Amino acid sequence: MAGARPRRGWRRPRIGLPIVLILLAVGVWFALPHLSGLFGFAKQETGTPESVPPAVCRGSSEADGHPAAAAVDGFNNRYWAPEKTGEGVGEHLECDFAQPVRMMKIVVFSGTSARQNEFLTQGRPARLTVELTSKDGEKVDRTIRLRDQAGQQTFDVRGSDTVKARLTVESAYGSGKDRRTAVAEIEFFGRRE
Numbered sequence: 001m002a003g004a005r006p007r008r009g010w011r012r013p014r015i016g017l018p019i020v021l022i023l024l025a026v027g028v029w030f031a032l033p034h035l036s037g038l039f040g041f042a043k044q045e046t047g048t049p050e051s052v053p054p055a056v057c058r059g060s061s062e063a064d065g066h067p068a069a070a071a072v073d074g075f076n077n078r079y080w081a082p083e084k085t086g087e088g089v090g091e092h093l094e095c096d097f098a099q100p101v102r103m104m105k106i107v108v109f110s111g112t113s114a115r116q117n118e119f120l121t122q123g124r125p126a127r128l129t130v131e132l133t134s135k136d137g138e139k140v141d142r143t144i145r146l147r148d149q150a151g152q153q154t155f156d157v158r159g160s161d162t163v164k165a166r167l168t169v170e171s172a173y174g175s176g177k178d179r180r181t182a183v184a185e186i187e188f189f190g191r192r193e
Helices: 016-046 068-072
Strands: 056-059 092-110 124-134 139-145 152-173 183-192
Touching: 056 068, 068 092, 068 183, 092 124, 139 152, 152 183
Parallel strands: none
Antiparallel strands: 056 092, 092 152, 092 183, 124 139, 124 152
């Protein structure tokens, strides 16, 4: 017959697609541990940080009735104040964490209380230097500037494997010879590592 093609006697089986699918499945199988780490990293960077309270908190000094523990007790109507009156430059709070933390945010309630009528009764920090120490001894410093207002102030302060945080007073609002610089509450947010 003219114009007709002869029939093929034997057709080669198509194995290209099954081989590609098998190789893809094997690749995904071996990549799963790495992909889960990647998704975990994304969650740590974009997820909502959780409260990570310190195990212990100490002050460079403490006024009677105003211990360092008052700054991390969960109440913003009790406060830490250094022993000496005045601006309080160089006075600090140092908090230790029971296990390493990926620090993300710090919330500070400056003054004696979050209530406006009590807030102005003592001095308030204007500038704090936050020093985060990792479990291998590396330190990260950041200076934060606080507004002279009652209530919480939130700051992005990041550090990996943080085991210690020190907040040092650099300057203060409303200080005087009969007033102490007060910190009502400090809260740490991040993820346990």
